[in-house]
Amino acid sequence: MSQLDEGPAYLGAASESLAECTISEPERTPPRYQIVDADGSYDESQVPAIGDEELIDLYRWMVLQQVVDDRMVKLQRRGEMGTYASVRGQEASVVGCAFALEDDDWLFPYGREGAAELIQGMPLRDLLLYWRGVEDANKQAANNTFPPAIAIGTHIPVGVGFAWGMRLDDDDAIAALYHGDGHPSTGEYQAGVNFGSVVDAPALLFCPNNGYSISASFEQQTRAKSVAQKGIAWGIDGIRVDGNDVLAVYDAVKTAREHVADGNPTIVEAVTYRLDAHTTNDDPSRYRDQAEVDWWEDREPVGRFESFLQQRGVWDDIDPAAIREEANEQFDEAKAAADAFEKRDVSEMFEYLYDDLPPELERQLKDFESFLEARPDAYDYIEHRPKG
Amino acid sequence: MNATLVEAVNDALRVAMADDDHVVVYGEDVAQQGGVFRATEGLKDEYGGERVLDTPITEIAIAGSAVGLAMRGYRPVAEIQFSGFIPPAFNQLVSMASRIRWRTRGELTAPMVIRAPYGGGVRALEHHSESLEAAYAHIPGLQVVVPSTPADTKGLLLSAIRDPDPVLVLEPKRLYRSFRDEVPEGEHTVPIGEAAVRTEGEDITVISWGATMPDTLAAAETLEEERDVSIEVIDLRSISPLDRETVLESVRKTGRAAIVHEAAKTGGFAAELVATINEGALMHLEAPVGRITGFDVPMPMLAMEDFYLPNPPRIEEGIKDVLDGEGGV
Numbered sequence: 001m002s003q004l005d006e007g008p009a010y011l012g013a014a015s016e017s018l019a020e021c022t023i024s025e026p027e028r029t030p031p032r033y034q035i036v037d038a039d040g041s042y043d044e045s046q047v048p049a050i051g052d053e054e055l056i057d058l059y060r061w062m063v064l065q066q067v068v069d070d071r072m073v074k075l076q077r078r079g080e081m082g083t084y085a086s087v088r089g090q091e092a093s094v095v096g097c098a099f100a101l102e103d104d105d106w107l108f109p110y111g112r113e114g115a116a117e118l119i120q121g122m123p124l125r126d127l128l129l130y131w132r133g134v135e136d137a138n139k140q141a142a143n144n145t146f147p148p149a150i151a152i153g154t155h156i157p158v159g160v161g162f163a164w165g166m167r168l169d170d171d172d173a174i175a176a177l178y179h180g181d182g183h184p185s186t187g188e189y190q191a192g193v194n195f196g197s198v199v200d201a202p203a204l205l206f207c208p209n210n211g212y213s214i215s216a217s218f219e220q221q222t223r224a225k226s227v228a229q230k231g232i233a234w235g236i237d238g239i240r241v242d243g244n245d246v247l248a249v250y251d252a253v254k255t256a257r258e259h260v261a262d263g264n265p266t267i268v269e270a271v272t273y274r275l276d277a278h279t280t281n282d283d284p285s286r287y288r289d290q291a292e293v294d295w296w297e298d299r300e301p302v303g304r305f306e307s308f309l310q311q312r313g314v315w316d317d318i319d320p321a322a323i324r325e326e327a328n329e330q331f332d333e334a335k336a337a338a339d340a341f342e343k344r345d346v347s348e349m350f351e352y353l354y355d356d357l358p359p360e361l362e363r364q365l366k367d368f369e370s371f372l373e374a375r376p377d378a379y380d381y382i383e384h385r386p387k388g
Numbered sequence: 389m390n391a392t393l394v395e396a397v398n399d400a401l402r403v404a405m406a407d408d409d410h411v412v413v414y415g416e417d418v419a420q421q422g423g424v425f426r427a428t429e430g431l432k433d434e435y436g437g438e439r440v441l442d443t444p445i446t447e448i449a450i451a452g453s454a455v456g457l458a459m460r461g462y463r464p465v466a467e468i469q470f471s472g473f474i475p476p477a478f479n480q481l482v483s484m485a486s487r488i489r490w491r492t493r494g495e496l497t498a499p500m501v502i503r504a505p506y507g508g509g510v511r512a513l514e515h516h517s518e519s520l521e522a523a524y525a526h527i528p529g530l531q532v533v534v535p536s537t538p539a540d541t542k543g544l545l546l547s548a549i550r551d552p553d554p555v556l557v558l559e560p561k562r563l564y565r566s567f568r569d570e571v572p573e574g575e576h577t578v579p580i581g582e583a584a585v586r587t588e589g590e591d592i593t594v595i596s597w598g599a600t601m602p603d604t605l606a607a608a609e610t611l612e613e614e615r616d617v618s619i620e621v622i623d624l625r626s627i628s629p630l631d632r633e634t635v636l637e638s639v640r641k642t643g644r645a646a647i648v649h650e651a652a653k654t655g656g657f658a659a660e661l662v663a664t665i666n667e668g669a670l671m672h673l674e675a676p677v678g679r680i681t682g683f684d685v686p687m688p689m690l691a692m693e694d695f696y697l698p699n700p701p702r703i704e705e706g707i708k709d710v711l712d713g714e715g716g717v
Contacts, residue, residue, distance in 0.1 A: 135490070135493060138491050138492045141495040141496055147491045151479070151483045157453050157480060158459070159456060160452070161454060161458075164457060165456060165459075165460025168412075191444075192448070192449050194444055195443065195446060195449035195453055352490045352494050353529050355553055359632065360629060
């Protein structure tokens, strides 16, 4: 009973001050960690110890993300792509975090982080196939990547459970759960993060806070001033970082990762902005001012990093036009490969549901196959039905 | 051994945990206290706090983390303390557990078990007595089993734990301690998706599962004596996947069918069985198929629960209606 001498841990000291016993929302929005200013200037001592080659790699990935967004949106407009969610404006947060992960780490994406998936090893072809609605694109286990959580928040408890398994296995790996600023409003998020805090799950909660969940601004989403502070309620740390500063994101995640790997879930909130629409189905002019978009456009992350590379003297060693052209070529190849991807048989819908096909499913498949044989005009109907 | 249904749950968990050190048992109050029904009693002492643990009160994260653990190669057997609290976890069952294999084309799987005591009749609090099995059976990729005997409970739970895909095991808590029966020692499995014919008969097929089985059998016995009829009673044991063939073969033979369940009538699993019978045995029917079910009202609290639950007299009357019913135009 000796541990009770000072009372149970959750008791705390007594105080006569009500103010002292009030845990307050911070008066001002907490600061965000920054290494490179909006104009590209920086303090030499702050720059993380990474070589010029890696700096150029960071740049390449961000350019690739820009090219992917630009071309995916165009493909969608031409009817060659499904609904697509552009990352434009968030390149630094997406790439900076992914770049700080280790080989054995797992990515649990939510849909607006293509470059992060590519850094994990997903072929660009598969990114195109995913947005074309082909389930085969979700075969990314070899690349330590889970399918995107399109249902907001649903991947949080799952990723936490997966990370819990990593700890039980004594693996030196973490699960990086990417999510937007709307996810923390869900029960899944709150239940999942709290659960992770109790089972010491090595889970990184990485939130590129782009200010909007479709049309709902962050102020409409929560009264809290930040996502990072939400961790306090579950006894875990939160870090705010400038999401348009790729080096700051990289550095913050690199540091957080060590803490996470020790079994401490941690929230990293990267403050950023979505410059494009929520998806190709969205019209952002209905809910936000152009002046706001312009303000952020002036602070977009790829240009900032270019200024940094110029001031750093690395810019002279690279040919930015060639990097962009190379990214476009990569996209061309991926597009050709996606176009060449053979349509699967209808049995594909049935065969992956269970390890063993139950008799009723087998019956439904057989019936459907005989129907298609008897009524080949169904294929014509499917092909010509107005889409989208 | 001679065991109650809840002792059979405990025995199955012991066998599974001894057999495979990737089996992890967790949920609310399952470790230190051994579960509110003592289904997990003694497991923590035997297998330690990493494999048997108490969790925060969150059905969402209990179900969701099981998906993640299972993807990682573990065999989580998570308890939802009462099935009335599965609805918060429904999103995880629908959006995650049931479709991991399908989404990833078999690369990642969720071999996990959620067990939950279900049904009324134990004078529990509000929200503690629901039977929503039809809602769970409607989710493609989620298997649902509902045992009614101690031996089947052990056999189905062990099959569920070894199954490569997620299984929801609904345990009839009304039967947890209502009787003892022989349970095979050690290894014992019952295949998921196989119904059991409890009594063979010629005149009518009566189908039920889980909590209503003993009352259904009792009603059938009474009627056989009273009316000189022979009644075939089928215990479905699994409602997803459904053993269509056993049901259809029986109805083709008897020409009459009645279905008994505790859940509300509209959209209940009996409706699925009626449709199945229509698809596969309509022309053998000599009378409309009967349903003896709970009413389309929320499960009442304890003062009224016995009026809600189907009981032997109601089941007898329902069966008589079908026996006396006539088909044709």
